[in-house]
Amino acid sequence: GDISSQLHGGYHHPLARSWQAERQLTKSMLIYPLFISDIPDDETLIPSLPGQYRRGLNKLVPFLEPLVHKGLRSVILFGVPLTPGTKDALGTAADDPKGPVIQGIRLIRQRFPQLFVVVDVCLCEYTSHGHCGILRDDSTLNNQLSVDRISDVAIAYAQAGAHCVAPSDMNDGRIRAIKLKLIEEGIAHKTLLMSYAAKFSGCLYGPFRDAAGSCPSFGDRKCYQLPPGGRGLARRAIVRDIGEGADIIMVKPASQYLDIISDAKELGKDLPVAAYHVSGEYAMVHAAAKAGVFDLKTMAFEVTEGILRAGASIIISYFTPEFLDWLDH
Numbered sequence: 213g214d215i216s217s218q219l220h221g222g223y224h225h226p227l228a229r230s231w232q233a234e235r236q237l238t239k240s241m242l243i244y245p246l247f248i249s250d251i252p253d254d255e256t257l258i259p260s261l262p263g264q265y266r267r268g269l270n271k272l273v274p275f276l277e278p279l280v281h282k283g284l285r286s287v288i289l290f291g292v293p294l295t296p297g298t299k300d301a302l303g304t305a306a307d308d309p310k311g312p313v314i315q316g317i318r319l320i321r322q323r324f325p326q327l328f329v330v331v332d333v334c335l336c337e338y339t340s341h342g343h344c345g346i347l348r349d350d351s352t353l354n355n356q357l358s359v360d361r362i363s364d365v366a367i368a369y370a371q372a373g374a375h376c377v378a379p380s381d382m383n384d385g386r387i388r389a390i391k392l393k394l395i396e397e398g399i400a401h402k403t404l405l406m407s408y409a410a411k412f413s414g415c416l417y418g419p420f421r422d423a424a425g426s427c428p429s430f431g432d433r434k435c436y437q438l439p440p441g442g443r444g445l446a447r448r449a450i451v452r453d454i455g456e457g458a459d460i461i462m463v464k465p466a467s468q469y470l471d472i473i474s475d476a477k478e479l480g481k482d483l484p485v486a487a488y489h490v491s492g493e494y495a496m497v498h499a500a501a502k503a504g505v506f507d508l509k510t511m512a513f514e515v516t517e518g519i520l521r522a523g524a525s526i527i528i529s530y531f532t533p534e535f536l537d538w539l540d541h
């Protein structure tokens with residue numbers, strides 16, 4: 213037949229097939245989420261997040277040592293305050309210098325200087341109401357108070373040694389506020405600002421909320437996380453956050469939002485795009501593999517291939533420890 217109809221020759225060999233991919237997963241693309249609690253010797257399995265644990269400060273180093281040895285390059289920290297009475301309406305504990313996150317930053321920076329430390333910035337783990345900001349009397353978010361508080365927390369984490377701060381709150385204007393305060397504090401030159409720019413509401417965060425104890429005590433996050441159908445809103449949020457000074461744009465969740473990752477790459481073609489393979493997506497792959505739908509490792513790579521194909525070059529993934537092993541063989 214017509215010679216232009218012949219494509220098979222281009223991918224008949226495994227190496228040629230690998231050449232067809234614009235990006236291939238490497239260890240340096242992976243960021244591993246860590247749940248750090250305020251009970252020093254805590255090491256508790258998170259039932260809804262297979263193989264993942266909540267750990268206190270005393271358990272972090274022994275856990276991380278072998279992973280760093282295997283090539284772990286970056287972690288993203290989430291604080292899990294368990295001590296009763298820690299939470300309040302303002303999320304005061306979020307930037308407690310004695311809290312698990314700030315102490316975790318210092319410990320990890322000191323023991324693993326080669327690790328790139330990303331810190332999630334939000335209030336939902338520290339507020340009594342569980343929302344990602346400060347509320348008005350009518351229970352809607354007070355944008356100005358929330359942005360002021362979130363940006364203060366981001367600065368505290370940066371000053372404690374975070375290489376990167378990543379606000380996952382989805383309050384309007386927090387990227388600009390954080391960038392301005394980083395500049396005022398004279399640390400903008402050594403702090404990467406990664407925006408959860410296109411973060412969608414939905415049912416894929418359940419296991420995380422179990423782990424972090426960050427469920428909203430009433431209502432939901434539909435008025436500040438993006439509506440799943442809102443592709444235009446996501447594009448507008450991405451353009452806005454790039455304009456406000458984001459150094460990396462993140463899309464979250466990942467596997468059901470590949471069009472948004474592709475949009476982010478198009479709109480932010482000069483920035484790296486990150487994608488967060490969230491707790492529900494991770495748990496889904498485990499549950500399906502356990503049900504015999506497919507092989508776990510095969511699917512973990514297949515999901516990741518799609519996320520990379522869509523345009524991401526950084527992946528936040530709970531599969532990171534396994535990928536460190538799988539990528540070596």
Ligand SMILES: NCC[C@H](CC(=O)O)[C@@H](CN)CCC(=O)O
Nearest residue numbers: 334380381416417420490491492
């Ligand atoms: N700050 C929001 C946390 C948010 C989940 C939520 O909406 O509660 C994500 C953490 N950044 C959840 C991540 C996950 O599910 O893995």
Ligand SMILES: [Zn+2]
Nearest residue numbers: 334335336344
């Ligand atoms: Zn939050």
